[in-house]
Amino acid sequence: MSTRPVGILTVMTVIVMAVEAAIAIALAVPATARDLGRQQSWSANRNLVRELGLTDLALSCGTSYTRHPSQADLFAPHNEHPAAIEHFPAGSVVQPPADAGPAPPGAPNGGTP
């Protein structure tokens, strides 16, 4: 193999990769700083959830089962009339509650009776 010194381009590549990695790590710092800056509002929001007993996030206010997905049941989107299909746009991106549906016999914590 050649005994010439390692090329300047190789050194540059290593430096660029190291700088990029440093930037990627440094970019995580503003995220942490933002989190630290939001501690007060998080605390106030948690207090609000506790005081009012809120159960859901105000993400989609189109209808009850997208506004409060944790309080809805599996058939809520289809209860307008027999054979009704779900028709709210937000319904496409709201999954039914994880534990909705009939509880299996003897289950400690079921959904709809």
Place this chain on the structure above:
Amino acid sequence: MNRHFRVFDFAIAALRRNPIKTLVVVAVYSLLVGILASLLLYLNACRRESRSLLVESPEIVVQRVRGGRHELIPIDRADVIREIRGVGVVTPRVWGYSFDPPTGATLTFWGADSVPGDSLEFAAGGLDHQGLEHGCCVVGAGLADLRFLGTGDRFPIRRADGTLFAPRVAGVFTAASGLLTNDLVVLPTDDLRRVFGIDDNLCTDITVGVHNPNEVDNVAGKIRERWPDTRTITRAQILRTYDALFDWRGGLWASILLTCVAAFAILVWDKASGLTEEEVRTIGLLKAIGWKSREVMELKLFEGGIVSIFSLVTGIILAEVHVLWFDGFIFDRVIKGWSVMFPSFPVSAALDASTLLICTALTVVPYTTASLIPSWRAAVMDPDTVLRT
């Protein structure tokens, strides 16, 4: 060590020989990693946001269901629930929905006799205490913006009996609480009962506190056993619902991104299915001048590794910038959800090991492997045969 540097040096020179191709591969590769990492960072941020807030939600919510529909529950059941061993605070709640024609939104009306002061932005003339007086209401910042409401304004509501009720806006929730209160209207419980026409002996549902978190399921079971027409929703179920919801939305985006992943897979397949004539000749020449198969493989590993690591880190930077500075504008409509009143909340791109591992497993590993397989085929052949083919 010096030998490895030489091979690394040669790998850089090899990549330089075809700069346009290398740059295009790095650009496409970085973009793919950037989109994938953005989605993962954004989903993590949303999950963290929902978990950090809803961890304070009621331990058990007791609903009454009749004929598959949520029904008002007798308020005296709260007294019976209080008698269950291990139960803490039991609170009957009054809340519901009302369609607001001017905005086209379904507003959530919440009955409460006080509101935490640190969640409110009071203007001059507003309340300076937390108590909510008769004929007053507190509205979310999203609703206040859409209906041009400020402190002291009247917010007309049609009661169940058709009469008009116009409570005075005593305060507006802070924008920082928008994720919880954007479309919320908080009224004194008695006022809300009159708005919805709910009798004093009924309530919407009952929240139950439990002293020992390990007993939550037992208490919920006892409530369902006592009243078979009830449905209980625990805090764990609420948290799981939101995890599932963001997973579902992330899955929707991931299915759209499958086209990008498929395009990348074609690139990798093209690379794995064979080397170009020039690449084969280079390997043959290296073998002819004394390079071992292991060194040729090391060279190809360095080539694939340099492109992969460079693209991975660039992609991660793109993702962090997208989520941190542009609030994930590519994904936010689908991940946060379609809505008439769209809550704005900042998300934090906290880079974690799982995001890095998933991006590496989905992109770096297949690309580097695809670089090695055809090179290995050529490297183990006789140099004379390689040069003659």
